[in-house]
Amino acid sequence: MELTEHARVVYPNLKYYGVIFRRFIKEFHLGNFMQCGGNYKKVADRMNKISNYYTLLMVPIIWLGVILFNLSPLLTNVTSGAFQNPRPKNITLRFSVYYEYPGFKPEENFILVTILNLYFSYGCTVVVCTLDLLLILMCFQIVGHQLVLQANLDGFPKPRKLSVLQLTGEVKVMVEKYSIEENTHIHCMLRENVLHHRYIVCFVDDISSFFGPMMGLVYFFDVTGFCLLFLECSQLNTESLARFGPLTIIAVSQLIEISIIFEIVGSMSEKLRDNVYNLPWQCMDMKNQMTVLIFLNRIQRTMHITCMEVMPVGVQSMASILKTCFSYFTILQSMNT
Structure with a gap:
C-alpha cells in the first residue's frame, strides 16, 4: 500500500503532470467553451454541479477515513489503560502508523506520537483523495464533452426541400436531399464534430499514458493487498x-x-456510434457520405482510460481483481487452517 501512496505523492512533482493539469484547466475544461453557448453551456452547467457535489462529498469521506484509520488503535489503547497515570506495565501500545523518530521512542511519548500520527494520516488522506478527485473531475469533463458531441450529432438539420428524382420513363420519386449550399454547411458541421471527437480522444490518450503506471501500481496493490486484508x-x-x-x-x-x-x-463513447450512424447520411452528397463513413470507422474505438495501455480501467477489470483476490484468499485461508 505504501508503494501506491508514494506513487501518488511523486506524480504531482513530475513535469508532465503540470502540463496535463494546465491543459485541463486552460483548454479542455468545459468552462473554456461557455462562450460557444448552446449545448456547451447547458452541459457545462450540469457538469459543474455534479463536480461541485462530488467535491463536497469528498470532505466527509476524508474525515471518515482518518477517523476510522485512527479510531481502532485509540480504542485499543484506551481499553488497555494506556492513558492512565501511572501507566500499567506490560501494555502493548497500538499506533495507527509506526514510525521511528530520531531522539526518542514512540512508546515513551505516546500522546505526542498519537497526535503526529493523526496529522500524518490526515495529510496522506488529503493528498491521495485530492489526486484521485482531480482524475475523477477530468473524467467528468470527458463525459461532458461526449454529451456535447452527442447533442451536436443529434442536432443535424433535415433538408429544407424535397427533391425530385427521375427514375425510368415517367416514374418520379420525391426524396430528401440537401442542396449544394446545405451540403456545404453539413460538411462544416461534420468537420467540427470530427475534430471535436479527435480532441477528446487525444486527451483521453494523454491521461492513459501518464496515469497508466500509477493505475498499474494501484491494481497491483489491490490484487496482493485485498486477499491479505480479507484473510485478516x-x-x-x-x-x-x-x-x-x-x-x-x-x-x-x-x-x-x-x-x-x-x-x-x-x-x-460506445453510444456515440449510434449517434453517428443516425446522421441523415442518405440526404448528403457523395463527399459528405464518405466523411460520415470515415467518422463512423474512427468512432468504433472505445475511449477507455487504460492501465499502462494494456487493460482498460472499468467495471470488468474491477470484477476480475475482486475475483482473483477471493481466489487467493480462499487458498491462503485453506493453508492457514
Whole structure:
C-alpha cells in the first residue's frame, strides 16, 4: 500500500503532470467553451454541479477515513489503560502508523506520537483523495464533452426541400436531399464534430499514458493487498475487524468508485456510434457520405482510460481483481487452517 501512496505523492512533482493539469484547466475544461453557448453551456452547467457535489462529498469521506484509520488503535489503547497515570506495565501500545523518530521512542511519548500520527494520516488522506478527485473531475469533463458531441450529432438539420428524382420513363420519386449550399454547411458541421471527437480522444490518450503506471501500481496493490486484508478480517474477532475492517472498506470503495466512473467514460463513447450512424447520411452528397463513413470507422474505438495501455480501467477489470483476490484468499485461508 505504501508503494501506491508514494506513487501518488511523486506524480504531482513530475513535469508532465503540470502540463496535463494546465491543459485541463486552460483548454479542455468545459468552462473554456461557455462562450460557444448552446449545448456547451447547458452541459457545462450540469457538469459543474455534479463536480461541485462530488467535491463536497469528498470532505466527509476524508474525515471518515482518518477517523476510522485512527479510531481502532485509540480504542485499543484506551481499553488497555494506556492513558492512565501511572501507566500499567506490560501494555502493548497500538499506533495507527509506526514510525521511528530520531531522539526518542514512540512508546515513551505516546500522546505526542498519537497526535503526529493523526496529522500524518490526515495529510496522506488529503493528498491521495485530492489526486484521485482531480482524475475523477477530468473524467467528468470527458463525459461532458461526449454529451456535447452527442447533442451536436443529434442536432443535424433535415433538408429544407424535397427533391425530385427521375427514375425510368415517367416514374418520379420525391426524396430528401440537401442542396449544394446545405451540403456545404453539413460538411462544416461534420468537420467540427470530427475534430471535436479527435480532441477528446487525444486527451483521453494523454491521461492513459501518464496515469497508466500509477493505475498499474494501484491494481497491483489491490490484487496482493485485498486477499491479505480479507484473510485478516476472516478471523471475525473484535481486534482484527476493528483494525483491518475500515482499511478494507476504504480500499474496496476506492476501487469501486474509480472503476464505475471510468466505465461511464467508455460506455458514453460506445453510444456515440449510434449517434453517428443516425446522421441523415442518405440526404448528403457523395463527399459528405464518405466523411460520415470515415467518422463512423474512427468512432468504433472505445475511449477507455487504460492501465499502462494494456487493460482498460472499468467495471470488468474491477470484477476480475475482486475475483482473483477471493481466489487467493480462499487458498491462503485453506493453508492457514
